[in-house]
Amino acid sequence: MPKHKQADKNYIAVMGKIFAVLEIFIRRGAKQEPVAFAAISKELSFARTTLHRILYSLEKLGYVEKAEINAHYRLAAKFFELTGPARHFRHLQSVARSEMQSLVIRHGETINLGVLDGGMVTYIDVVQSSAALRIAGLPGECNPAHCTALGKAILAFLPESEVISILDAHPLIRRTPKTITRRVHLLEHLASVREQGVAFDMEENLTGVTCVAAPIFDASAQVIAALSISGPTTRMKSKLNAVKVDIRASALTITRMLAPLAGLTGPTVSTAVVATPR
8 A cells, every 4th residue: 555545644544445345346348257256465565354354334325245156256236327427428428528628729718517516616627718807617516507608508508496406505506796686587498598509607606607508418308417608707708609610500419410310300309400600
């Protein structure tokens, strides 16, 4: 174990051992052939009794199961349920990346890919502008949904009951003088987003920053994410129309790549999303 971890009072050593065991299974990739206890023990440096207790605990929790072969183990279904969302996001990132890179080349502004998580928008990928003055968010950062273009692009296409539930749990806090803080006004605004297929954040989250976003849908026509372009208002003003057309087209391209028929025949996708940009 690295010395810095041994000296770190906040580091829980057993966690390192647990994940070392899990990583052995993960490295086996898609085959997921059963792994012998002896093989795991040979690869790891800690005591066999410790390894036995870890495997026993993981089995009790449902993340590992014994194979038909004696003293062999493999990952259980519960483990893959736990990691499913991460795989989904990685696929989304992979599909969206080329569109994001094209957008940053065309417009010179930062491109964001975000999902709704617990009523907040979480950025899962960012391609930053190369300009000296730029909006530099980072993957993993969160912002309120009601005052961001990403958040509004997603909220607009959720069932109304789900939107109300989110708003009940997350007050419409004022981030700037332009933030929408009344629920009735936000719901009216979301109706406009559905009609246009694109959402705007006109300095509602950060003063001096403008952002434009469009929703991304899955194969069942459910909104799962949004794509946005953000930059200083001074630069964004003159290209809002072009940005609106491009962000909507890129979001639709990603939707089609995720599932070829999504956005074309799905029952809940607004016609504004699939219509020819105006």
